[in-house]
Amino acid sequence: MFQQLKVIDSHTGGEPTRVIIEGCPNLGNGSMSERRQTLREKHDWVRKTTVLEPRAFEAMVGAALQEPSNPDCAAGVIFFNNVGYLNMCVHGMIGLAITLKRIGKIDIGSHKIETPVGVVTIQLGEESEVSIENVPSYRLRTNVEVETPDYGKIVGDIAWGGNWFFLIDEQGPKVEYAKIEELVAFTKSVRRALDNAGIKGDDDQQIDHIEVFGPPSSTDADSTNFVLCPGNEYDRSPCGTGLSARLACLADSALLLPNQTYRQASILNTQMKGSYQPAEGNAIIPTITSSAWITGESTLLIDHADPFKHGIDKQSVANLSKPSPNQEFKKAL
Numbered sequence: 001m002f003q004q005l006k007v008i009d010s011h012t013g014g015e016p017t018r019v020i021i022e023g024c025p026n027l028g029n030g031s032m033s034e035r036r037q038t039l040r041e042k043h044d045w046v047r048k049t050t051v052l053e054p055r056a057f058e059a060m061v062g063a064a065l066q067e068p069s070n071p072d073c074a075a076g077v078i079f080f081n082n083v084g085y086l087n088m089c090v091h092g093m094i095g096l097a098i099t100l101k102r103i104g105k106i107d108i109g110s111h112k113i114e115t116p117v118g119v120v121t122i123q124l125g126e127e128s129e130v131s132i133e134n135v136p137s138y139r140l141r142t143n144v145e146v147e148t149p150d151y152g153k154i155v156g157d158i159a160w161g162g163n164w165f166f167l168i169d170e171q172g173p174k175v176e177y178a179k180i181e182e183l184v185a186f187t188k189s190v191r192r193a194l195d196n197a198g199i200k201g202d203d204d205q206q207i208d209h210i211e212v213f214g215p216p217s218s219t220d221a222d223s224t225n226f227v228l229c230p231g232n233e234y235d236r237s238p239c240g241t242g243l244s245a246r247l248a249c250l251a252d253s254a255l256l257l258p259n260q261t262y263r264q265a266s267i268l269n270t271q272m273k274g275s276y277q278p279a280e281g282n283a284i285i286p287t288i289t290s291s292a293w294i295t296g297e298s299t300l301l302i303d304h305a306d307p308f309k310h311g312i313d314k315q316s317v318a319n320l321s322k323p324s325p326n327q328e329f330k331k332a333l
Helices: 031-042 043-053 090-102 176-196 238-254 314-318 325-332
Strands: 003-012 016-022 061-066 075-079 109-115 118-124 130-132 138-148 152-160 164-167 209-214 222-229 264-265 271-278 283-302
Touching: 003 043, 003 164, 016 043, 016 090, 016 222, 016 283, 031 061, 031 075, 031 164, 043 061, 043 283, 061 090, 075 090, 090 109, 090 118, 090 130, 090 138, 090 238, 090 283, 109 264, 118 164, 138 238, 138 264, 152 176, 152 238, 164 176, 176 209, 176 222, 176 283, 209 314
Parallel strands: 016 061, 075 109, 164 209, 222 264
Antiparallel strands: 003 016, 003 283, 061 075, 109 118, 118 130, 130 283, 138 152, 152 164, 209 222, 264 271, 271 283
16 A cells, blocks of 8 residues: 655746645644644655655755645645755745646635745736745845855855845856856855854844856846755756845845846746835835746655655665664574
């Protein structure tokens, strides 16, 4: 007998999202933040099964679809990746929107979605286009200096866009597809340096996303970015939470006006559009627009005799090196 997880896959600007639509354990009736904690502590096998090899790969972002605790919301969601749980994920939310449309939960129009960091409003349009009114975003610190062993002093801003970002303008390798390996090495070095220096976001949270900006490769974009995600994979999309953090910095420096459109190109040259409305203090309410496409519907099968039934990780590999009870019995004879 196989245990099953039914999923729908999509991609937003090249970045994959896998939404679990059936088979997730009951996480209770609490907030999405409380349910995320339950998923992390009691059912982390769901995350690993969904996004780790051999069923997926390191760039895959997973989403557990939930019934909302807020009656005004159409759905609730918990996002995760290959190393843990995300506060928010805009590209994943865009993928979730077209998934909800696919299964008949929503139609074209405005809908509210409950997340661990608050309620997010989505606007589902024609031809797979989705706009997300993201959580309040803000710049925490500007011109923060960090010393890296390989690249010297790097200067950037710390900002919140649903995740914590260190945003770097035109330092390090050139921001282009041919330089992906160098960009990964550079951003990993910066993140290690931030950790070593004890530089963090509010509430002592790790700055786990590093975003580098360079000139646009086409005339219809304002910049090109490269984003290193928590699992050391790069974001194929322009990164919606990263764009939210970018808009907060531009607004705080009076370089972008309310309702003015900023077009962010990814390392693959896919695009997201962003604009904002002012909020309290130096915070903004960003609106991010992009498109997503369904790429597959499938049922993940979990055979409990499979040594990698919940994905390949350090524990599953270590378990294979242990003698089985049958081997121990034979050895005793």
